[in-house]
Amino acid sequence: MSDESMALLTSWNLEPELVVGLMVAIGLYFVGWMRLSRRTSEGGPLIRWWAWCYCSGMAAIAIALLSPVETFSGLFFFVHMIQHLLLMLVAAPLLWLGAPILPLMWALPRRVRVGLGRMFACGRPLHALLNFLTNPLVAQALFLATLAGWHVPPYYDIAQGRSLVHEFEHTMFLGTSLLFWWPVVHPWGGKRRLSYEAGIAYFIPPILVSNLIGALLTFAGRPLYTNYLHVPRLWGISVVLDQQLGGLIMWVPGMIPYAIAIFLLVSQLMKQGELREKEVEIAAAIQRKQLGTEPDEGAEEVDAL
Amino acid sequence: MPFRVTSLYVIVVVAAMAVGTTPAMANGGTIQLSNRPAGPYAVTVYTSPTPIRAGTSDVSVMVQRAGSDELVNDARVVVQAQPIGRDGGLSSYQATHEQATNKLFYAANVALPSEGRWRIGVQVEAAAGLGEVDFETDVAPAGLLDSPLLLVQLVALPLILAVLWLGSRKLSKG
Numbered sequence: 172m173s174d175e176s177m178a179l180l181t182s183w184n185l186e187p188e189l190v191v192g193l194m195v196a197i198g199l200y201f202v203g204w205m206r207l208s209r210r211t212s213e214g215g216p217l218i219r220w221w222a223w224c225y226c227s228g229m230a231a232i233a234i235a236l237l238s239p240v241e242t243f244s245g246l247f248f249f250v251h252m253i254q255h256l257l258l259m260l261v262a263a264p265l266l267w268l269g270a271p272i273l274p275l276m277w278a279l280p281r282r283v284r285v286g287l288g289r290m291f292a293c294g295r296p297l298h299a300l301l302n303f304l305t306n307p308l309v310a311q312a313l314f315l316a317t318l319a320g321w322h323v324p325p326y327y328d329i330a331q332g333r334s335l336v337h338e339f340e341h342t343m344f345l346g347t348s349l350l351f352w353w354p355v356v357h358p359w360g361g362k363r364r365l366s367y368e369a370g371i372a373y374f375i376p377p378i379l380v381s382n383l384i385g386a387l388l389t390f391a392g393r394p395l396y397t398n399y400l401h402v403p404r405l406w407g408i409s410v411v412l413d414q415q416l417g418g419l420i421m422w423v424p425g426m427i428p429y430a431i432a433i434f435l436l437v438s439q440l441m442k443q444g445e446l447r448e449k450e451v452e453i454a455a456a457i458q459r460k461q462l463g464t465e466p467d468e469g470a471e472e473v474d475a476l
Numbered sequence: 477m478p479f480r481v482t483s484l485y486v487i488v489v490v491a492a493m494a495v496g497t498t499p500a501m502a503n504g505g506t507i508q509l510s511n512r513p514a515g516p517y518a519v520t521v522y523t524s525p526t527p528i529r530a531g532t533s534d535v536s537v538m539v540q541r542a543g544s545d546e547l548v549n550d551a552r553v554v555v556q557a558q559p560i561g562r563d564g565g566l567s568s569y570q571a572t573h574e575q576a577t578n579k580l581f582y583a584a585n586v587a588l589p590s591e592g593r594w595r596i597g598v599q600v601e602a603a604a605g606l607g608e609v610d611f612e613t614d615v616a617p618a619g620l621l622d623s624p625l626l627l628v629q630l631v632a633l634p635l636i637l638a639v640l641w642l643g644s645r646k647l648s649k650g
Contacts, residue, residue, distance in 0.1 A: 174549050175547065175549070175580065177579070178549075178573070178578070178579035178580045179579075181579050182576075182577060182578045182579045182580070183577070184577045242577055242578045243578070246578075401507050401510040402507065402510070402520070403510070403511060403518075403520040403538050403540060403545070404545045405545050405547070405580075406545065407545065
């Protein structure tokens with residue numbers, strides 16, 4: 172292996188704050204998970220793949236912020252794009268698929284857990300705030316504003332380098348993505364605020380915005396971000412080629428998480444349709460039985476269903 | 477809250493704060509020189525943190541052959557620092573790949589003990605010969621908030637503790 176390949180693989184940016192933060196977040200999840208498992212028979216409401224999803228989400232954050240992806244994001248625009256996609260479209264939905272609220276709450280001491288539960292109870296200001304922020308229209312607007320806003324060249328350039336603005340940019344990407352995916356994944360259970368049909372439509376604006384940004388970056392033909400004019404160029408990747416790669420990544424692989432989400436929503440919708448059909452069939456069979464038409468057949472149908 | 481659980485949370489918070497106070501020594505930060513010719517080389521120099529504060533700063537150097545994007549990985553790179561217009565000797569530091577987060581760079585932790593104007597020089601020596609560049613930069617007074625993440629911690633952790641405390645207090649009342 173060449174020195175440069177080795178450098179690519181070993182350039183990890185192990186920020187102690189982030190490493191500790193991620194380890195604490197994973198540790199708390201598993202403490203809560205074990206406490207819940209002990210209290211309920213056969214694992215109770217917990218499903219094992221939730222834990223896999225949560226850990227995968229944390230792994231996506233680690234890859235985005237600690238691995239060579241972070242280290243090289245300052246040198247290459249397309250690596251920076253991969254980093255943003257990992258935070259927004261991989262980590263955020265996976266974290267919610269891990270249904271983390273219950274295990275994380277159960278990791279806390281009982282008094283704190285119950286107290287927090289009361290603070291977020293219906294009618295309390297924090298509940299109202301969370302309800303507002305996870306309203307599909309609000310969450311989508313915040314997500315789109317963040318996605319589009321940080322790609323405006325002056326804002327993007329301000330956020331480069333190791334600065335508070337850069338940390339703020341990443342926090343906004345992850346934060347608004349968590350809000351965006353909340354109504355789709357619906358991690359807290361209860362009645363869905365976004366039906367499966369509406370969920371499919373919910374993805375249309377971000378797909379359009381991502382496509383537009385991807386196309387603009389790919390076809391710009393000139394560097395849009397001045398920051399990359401000053402960084403050293405490597406391996407024959409010019410500033411424009413770098414930008415085009417970034418645009419293509421946003422345009423093509425950046426669509427995959429949306430496509431997967433839409434596919435899953437469609438399959439849920441079809442399941443829901445089948446359930447409704449069955450309900451209609453049962454209702455019709457009961458009606459036929461009550462009316463006395465096709466008595467034997469109707470009775471068999473009801474029994475069968 | 478039982479004592480041992482309280483202690484555990486305090487330990488976690490204090491540990492997180494403690495690691496947050498370690499100086500940020502990653503590559504990146506502000507580009508001080510971009511592809512600056514230095515003899516047969518082109519040198520790019522980054523400094524971190526932004527702004528540079530009195531204390532220890534990271535100086536990261538990428539060395540390429542002049543006129544190409546070919547990296548020079550086997551150079552001897554020395555970073556020198558000297559205050560301008562006031563007393564203070566020249567101090568030298570060898571920059572190495574080992575000290576760099578991005579292993580394509582050479583990095584050194586450079587002591588800049590006082591605020592004011594400083595001259596930072598970079599000497600590169602490799603098979604193709606010797607090259608030298610320098611630049612001047614301002615060093616701000618030492619500050620607690622060198623690391624953005626530390627700032628976040630200073631705000632977030634007390635907030636988390638306050639929420640935990642409020643939560644347990646509400647339960648006691650309720």
